């Protein structure tokens with residue numbers, strides 16, 4: 206999760222988020238090079254007195270400063286497209302979780318397992334325990350197995366919400382009347398926090414998401430204990 210003074214991306218917990226981080230760094234490096242070059246040129250303009258009273262056209266330089274930026278943009282566009290289609294790829298998911306956005310909480314359904322369903326509300330500040338996070342912890346966490354392909358189906362019951370987990374590189378809108386699909390693969394255990402990212406009303410900030418990433422045998426234990434009740 207994000208903590209104090211963390212201005213960059215969060216540590217990735219999935220291979221796709223790792224790729225997104227690589228792409229971010231790549232794009233940022235190109236951005237820095239352009240900014241430094243243009244900044245240097247603009248700065249140096251103040252300190253020269255080159256004047257050419259007969260300058261009317263420059264075919265060659267215009268060719269260069271048109272084609273060169275286009276080539277630079279290709280170096281961003283092609284990796285971006287690669288990632289876009291990689292994010293869409295779904296490889297035989299072993300668990301499907303359906304998350305439904307409501308004003309203002311999320312509810313979840315494990316459709317593969319006797320249709321376990323529950324609501325997940327933020328824990329209000331006055332009910333927090335000493336080790337929980339304000340505005341981020343929920344009463345019922347999502348439990349999912351690590352090292353498994355997981356499919357997420359997102360929808361909403363009232364207005365548009367957005368199911369967003371930065372550490373997993375997942376951000377999908379929950380839209381009433383639609384069922385959106387995404388997927389991820391968690392490569393380590395832990396708690397992964399997220400929040401709704403679609404301005405959905407007065408308590409938009411108060412519908413966080415918590416995933417508990419656990420080994421597969423723990424997940425089986427959890428799911429079977431919930432199926433019996």
Ligand code: CUA
Nearest residue numbers: 366401405409
């Ligand atoms: Cu739901 Cu913002």
